[in-house]
Amino acid sequence: YTGKTGTELLTETIKKFKVYEYQSVPVVVKEDSSVYDAISTMFLEDVGTLFVINDHSCLTGVLSRKDLLRASIGNQDLDAIPVHIIMTRMPNITVCYRDDLMIDAAKKLIDKQIDGLPVIKETEKGTEIIGRITKTTITKAFVELIMDEHL
Ligand code: ADP
Numbered sequence: 001y002t003g004k005t006g007t008e009l010l011t012e013t014i015k016k017f018k019v020y021e022y023q024s025v026p027v028v029v030k031e032d033s034s035v036y037d038a039i040s041t042m043f044l045e046d047v048g049t050l051f052v053i054n055d056h057s058c059l060t061g062v063l064s065r066k067d068l069l070r071a072s073i074g075n076q077d078l079d080a081i082p083v084h085i086i087m088t089r090m091p092n093i094t095v096c097y098r099d100d101l102m103i104d105a106a107k108k109l110i111d112k113q114i115d116g117l118p119v120i121k122e123t124e125k126g127t128e129i130i131g132r133i134t135k136t137t138i139t140k141a142f143v144e145l146i147m148d149e150h151l
Contacts, residue, residue: 017102023131049116058126061087
């Protein structure tokens with residue numbers, strides 16, 4: 001018997017949750033894709049956040065549902081607008097790394113009031129996207145905490 005309190009055990013368990021254990025597959029579009037194509041991809045892939053990549057497959061931007069809605073209001077020709085015009089771009093993107101704690105990724109989602117984070121890796125080519133953490137990822141980890149009886 002360790003003599004640890006329930007709260008200490010819970011904290012210890014939560015601090016073992018790492019990004020790489022829960023990250024899902026990132027869905028990306030190219031910078032010169034149209035807003036129309038991005039909306040199609042969002043529906044087909046069933047995600048709420050898209051990451052935008054350049055010709056070297058490196059991260060340059062993020063597109064949310066509302067970014068695409070905003071661009072669509074009053075716009076006739078969504079095929080004519082490339083996503084790089086409307087995306088949130090580097091260096092203003094909040095990111096995380098595979099070895100980060102889930103709790104730190106969750107804090108970023110709350111602090112920045114966003115739905116998702118790219119999991120990135122810096123390479124000589126630039127910023128590679130290796131995964132995705134979203135509010136759903138956090139919800140899954142939260143449920144697993146109880147269901148799998150880690151404690
Ligand atoms: P929505 O806009 O659909 O409510 P979000 O809350 O995720 O979805 O996005 C809010 C704004 O923040 C959008 O303009 C989006 O481009 C931007 N955004 C989303 N994810 C990130 C991120 N990881 N880093 C920086 N900005 C982001």
